[in-house]
Amino acid sequence: MARTAEGLLEMRGISIAFPGVQALDGADFTASAGRAHALIGANGAGKSTLMKVLAGAYGHYAGEIRIDGRTVNIRTPGDAKAHGIQVVYQEVDTALVPNLSVGENIMMEKLVHEMKGRHLVRWGEMHRAAEDVLGRLEVRIPTRKRAAELTLAEKQMVLIARAMTTDCRFLILDEPTAPLSRAETERLFRLIRLLKSRGTGIIFISHRLPELYEICEDITVMRDGRVVARGRLPDMTQQQIVEHMLGSKWEGQFPRRSNKPGRVLFEAKDIRDGGKVKGVSLFIRAGEIVGLAGLVGAGKSELCRALFGASGTVAGEMTLNGRRLAIGSPHDAVRSGLALVPEERRREGVFVDETVTANLTVATLSRYTRLGAWLSAAKEREAAGGIISRLGVKTPGGGARVANLSGGNQQKIAIGKWLLADADVYLFDEPTKGVDVGAKRDIYELVAGLAERGKGVLYATGELPEIMGLTDRVYVMYDGRIVRELITARTSEDEIMLYSTGGTGT
């Protein structure tokens, strides 16, 4: 090392294998104090694994980690923390104790590790210390509030504050912006800039490329467990980053569509559900992709669930093919020819402990039986195998557990079960959330293919480019109501955003 290695974090030739997978294969990574480093890659590229190695979550890797030019031995989370490495994982709820106050959550490291000889908690002192930390970060959250009452963005802030109570030199943020609104993202970025100015090195994982340019100086792109590109971020365009991620030229993200929508297939009138859906009427034509735009909290998910009968408190009227539907439960909805691909994939979409085959056949299980209820493994395998190859699901086979697949492939499975069901109307709720670029394109093609075959599609998303690129018509939701119906070809992202934020546009 000729240069001064002060404030430098280096990972060299990191390799790690899990049964059946070489997750990392000689990956190199460097981050420096006071700078933000973007770590990018498709799902399953190995970026989370690399960061888990750094955080001490896996002890059995090969390779070397150096800080300030000195080799350090990080094999446990304790080692990582001792060297000033802190992580805020995407699932913030797993790191917070919901029943404790914000103050206790922030000061947790201290409460756990620095109570030597003391047995009583001095509440006043603890809350003052927590307020201090928040004050330094210029974040305003009452420290006596219960963590369970916080918004997601606030929970992240609390976790970052907790990291700051220790001697944190490098902070890893794992997809922090995925669930945040624009305003919340701004606030997070302000905080990150503040931390950088104080010399903390930030490692920033995200799927949203545009925002990286606002906050990061350096970038490392990973693919298949290896580092495929790195450098200064301003020197790389989004197009180049995507090409590195995919490993091939990336052309036209959205599929070309040729079919014309036909007659009205599905119609909903005055759908109401609690305070979340306030009298929504909409219709979907055969072969039409209808966008459902709106910000987080506008009621898109609630509307999808209401149409699918997933909430027990829905009022309103629905017709499919001119037939009135009585939908009191998802069971009825499926029988009537509706399908829902829910937003929370792992919680609502797939069965992670079951096999790929069992996941794909669950909605249509009656078809793979003999003598009434006796399951035929061969029929199941055949049906699942067809979907696996049709959707290009990357899995060792139909018998693999879904938990071992990447997010994009899990999503393909959540969608795949409905392809087998051959429904008439498909409701998609943020189907590309947390999915890598390659799988995204597969999903777009799939959705377009459904429309091609005369199915009706309702596509709820907060990503405006998806609305513009994929849909024929858009409903804009705001505060539980549809405030505008627009023809996609005759609108713009700006106009949709205007109505999504409650603008009236007259």
Add this chain to the structure above:
Amino acid sequence: MKTKNAAAWPGGFRLSDWLYKYGTLLTIVLLVLIFGASTDHFFSNSNLVNILRSISIVTIIATGLTVSLAVGGFDLSVGSTASVACAVCVSMFVWYGQPLWAGIAAALLAGLVVGLVNAFLVTRFKIQDMLMTLATMFVFQGLALTYSRGATISENMILPGGDFATGQIPDAFRLLGRVPWIIIIMLVVVLAVHLFLNYTKYGRYMYMIGGNPEAAKLSGIPVNRYRLAAYVISALLAGLGGIVLGARVGSAEVNAGSPYLMEAVAAAFIGFSVFGAGKPNALGTFAGAVLIGVLSNGLIMLSVPYYAMDIVKGGVLAAALAITYIRGRH
């Protein structure tokens, strides 16, 4: 420490995984070898039959419990349900002089009612299954006691009116509690539930519900209907356990079924891991029951005093469970 060990094995072999899959069976084999070596009669045919006979009632009840566990529930009332069924069945013969079929039918009907009550409460109210069935456990235990007026129901018992009960327990009924029928009933139950859970549509749905109820609901599975079915099956099998218990003892003792609850729970939980199933399963539950049965039997043969038995039994169970859950990664 554990992960380092695991990494040292070539070919992806992990000791913890192996133990997870075969730990229970290994424990059984070890216990059999130890008992076989240290006692004379352990390996005799009659003793092996004896072990199977001794676990049959626990196994029948535990298999029902396994079904409730499969849907992500937990039926703590199985012991009380067995008591109710036992009391109803024997009383049919002794108090009312009913024939064999009527006694059994009445007991199963009682089980069915218990199952429906449990299922109704569990699916209607959003209370944890374990807590809800803890409550119903007391209720049904109390009902069984009240029904039998706090006394053992047996032939020639003195009735509250001062007369003797005149009804006779049919010989065919007693046969159910004897070898080979008691063992055959157990094996049929285990096999039937195994086939049901693993090879039918309904069993698949139940496992899906147990794995992720929300995803199951959104996949169009009528979740509550299957949860109801699981609790009914659980109660019916507990009822069958109670019937066999009555046949075995020839009377309905006070709270006869209660002691079976904890052993049934232990058997079902030990069974989670057998062959790496990772979920409640009938064959695993059977293996768990065999483990408990071998242990009790061997300890008796070693003349361990009855009052010290629970110490050893609990210790070995803890060890078996530790091996079972060794794969506590994440």
